[in-house]
Amino acid sequence: MYRLEDGFNPFLSYEYNDSKEMSYMLLKSLSPISSKAQANADDLIRAWADVAREGLESEYKEADMPCWEGHYFQFGRLMYHMLDVLVRRDSYLEARRFSEKQLAFFPFDNMIEPLSMGYTSSEDRIFYRCWFSLIGHPSFQGAEVDGIEAHVYLYWKYVIGILAIDLGHAVRKRNNDEVKFLHL
Secondary structure, three states: OOOOOOOOOOOOOOOOOOHHHHHHHHOOOOOOOOOOOOHHHHHHHHHHHHHHHHHHOOOOOOOOEEEEEEHHHHHHHHHHHHHHHHHHHHHHHHHHOOHHHHHHHOOOHHHHHHHOOOOHHHHHHHHHHHHHHHHHOOHHHHOOOOOOHHHHHHHHHHHHHHHHHHHHHHHHHHHHHOOOOOOO
């Protein structure tokens, strides 16, 4: 079982098990985003975590080594964070969590609905592949860098990387009692 043990980013030790945070996510409706969206943030986090788990543990798994359960939920949390950043881009800019240049690299509004739905097509597997590469899973190292697919992969790896850095800062603040839970 793969588990990243490096503590350089506190988000990589984050576990989605805080009852206050989970209660908040259950109440955070996604229906204003789209009629096709998951019911709430908790459902979305769990849906994306399931997608990542299936990538390593299903009949059609892409690697022989599964991950620690927490890495799947970190991925789900990260995908919810991406959606939240897209929906509330100006708030993140005002709070100085991202610069204008960073936000310029984020996907356009046309990604909001698909992200809010969870996994919709096999193309969505690129997200968990980037995540597993980012956390150092041995089966996801050394992606090819030739062709249009490589450009798309590197783009999403950058976006997922800066989201993970931001979540690391948020976890650090939560651990230092600067905030009650990983509030976004």
